[in-house]
Amino acid sequence: MSENTSSVHPRYHGLDKERDAATRVTVIGMILDAALGIIKCIVGALFHSQALIVDGIHSFTDVASDLVVIAVMKVSRQAPDENHPYGHQRIETIGTMVLGSILIAVGGALAWDNILRMLAGGVTEAPEWPVLAAAVVSVIGKEWIFRYTRHIGQLIRSDLIIANAWHSRTDAFSSVIVVLSTVGAMLGYIWLDALAAIIIAVIVGRIGWQFTWDSVRELVDTGLSPEDTSMLTDTAMKTEGVRNVHELRSRRMGHDILLDIHLQVRPEISVSEGHHIGMQVVEGMRKQLDNIRDINFHIDAENDEDAMPTSERLPTREEIRALLADYCDALPPQSRIRLHYLRNKVHIELMFELPFSDSAPRAADIEAALSDYAWFGSLRVWYSAPH
Numbered sequence: 001m002s003e004n005t006s007s008v009h010p011r012y013h014g015l016d017k018e019r020d021a022a023t024r025v026t027v028i029g030m031i032l033d034a035a036l037g038i039i040k041c042i043v044g045a046l047f048h049s050q051a052l053i054v055d056g057i058h059s060f061t062d063v064a065s066d067l068v069v070i071a072v073m074k075v076s077r078q079a080p081d082e083n084h085p086y087g088h089q090r091i092e093t094i095g096t097m098v099l100g101s102i103l104i105a106v107g108g109a110l111a112w113d114n115i116l117r118m119l120a121g122g123v124t125e126a127p128e129w130p131v132l133a134a135a136v137v138s139v140i141g142k143e144w145i146f147r148y149t150r151h152i153g154q155l156i157r158s159d160l161i162i163a164n165a166w167h168s169r170t171d172a173f174s175s176v177i178v179v180l181s182t183v184g185a186m187l188g189y190i191w192l193d194a195l196a197a198i199i200i201a202v203i204v205g206r207i208g209w210q211f212t213w214d215s216v217r218e219l220v221d222t223g224l225s226p227e228d229t230s231m232l233t234d235t236a237m238k239t240e241g242v243r244n245v246h247e248l249r250s251r252r253m254g255h256d257i258l259l260d261i262h263l264q265v266r267p268e269i270s271v272s273e274g275h276h277i278g279m280q281v282v283e284g285m286r287k288q289l290d291n292i293r294d295i296n297f298h299i300d301a302e303n304d305e306d307a308m309p310t311s312e313r314l315p316t317r318e319e320i321r322a323l324l325a326d327y328c329d330a331l332p333p334q335s336r337i338r339l340h341y342l343r344n345k346v347h348i349e350l351m352f353e354l355p356f357s358d359s360a361p362r363a364a365d366i367e368a369a370l371s372d373y374a375w376f377g378s379l380r381v382w383y384s385a386p387h
Contacts, residue, residue: 030066049127097215103208111201142172345377
C-alpha cells in the first residue's frame, strides 16, 4: 500500500506573496548594483585602479544575476499543474546553475587578464583617494543589501534568493580588498592593485563554482545527508506500530525535500490501521524537518529486504473464492474472506456469519483440500451467529 501525503501542499497558497517579495528585494538590489557598478568603473578608470574596475564589473554581474533571478522566480513559484505535479522549483535550480556559470566565466576572464597585466609590468600608476571613497561606499551598500536579501530568501525558503544574497556579500568582500590594496598602493606598493584584481576575480569564480556544483547535485537527485537520513529513520522506527524501516530515499526540489519510505507493520492489521501508522510517521518526520513537502510511504506486511518478495503469480481473491466454493459446496452468502500474502504463501481467514454446526463448513476438511496447492499457507475459520 502506497500513500502520497501531500498532493497539494499548504505552501502553494502563499506563492504569489513569495514571488512578490523576491521580485521586490531583487529589484532594489539591481538598482543598487547598477549605481555602484557605474561609480566604481568610472572612478577606477579616472583614478588608476584596475582593482576597482574589476570590482565594478563584478557589480554589473550582480545586475545580470538579478535579471536572471526575476525571470526565474516568476516561473518557479507557480503552483503545480498537470504537466508539473511536483511544482516548478527545478527551474529555480537551473537558474542558480546559470548564475553560477556566469560567475565562473567572468571570474576566470578577469583573473587571466590581470595576471597577464601584472606579468607584463602594466601597473605604473598608484590609485588616488577617490578610489578609497568609492570602495568604502560599496562595502556599506553591499553589506546592507546582503543582509536584506538573505532575510527575504530565508523567509520564503528560496535557495536562489539566498545564493543571490551571497553573491552580494562577495561584492562587499571584494570592495574590502580594494580598500586594503588601495591603501597599500598609495604607500608605494603599486603592484597590490593588480593582485587585488586577481583575488577578486578568483572570489567571483569560486562562488560561481559553489552555486553550479550545488545545483548539479540537486538536478541528479542527490539525497539528504547521512545524518538527516538516520534521524528520519529513527523517527519512523520510534512510531508505534512500525516494525521496520527500509528504502528511505530522498531528493531535493529547490529548498523542498521529497521522501519515499517503506514501513513494515504487523501483517494482520487492517488497511486503515496501516494508513494511520503511516500518517503518524509523516507527522513525526515533518516535526524534524519542516521543509519536507511530499512523503510517499509504502506499507509492507513483511520485510522484503530479508527474503524474496512475494510473487505476483499467487492466486487472486476471486480464484481463491472459486476454490473455496467448490470445497464448501457453496459459501454462505454472508461469508467474508481475509487473505494474507506472506513469504510466497497465502494465509486464509474465513468468517462465516452462522453458528457452528454439523452442517457448517469444517476447517479441517477445507484445509485438507487446499494442502495440495503449493501456495497454501494456513487456514483459520471463524463462526458467529448472524446479527
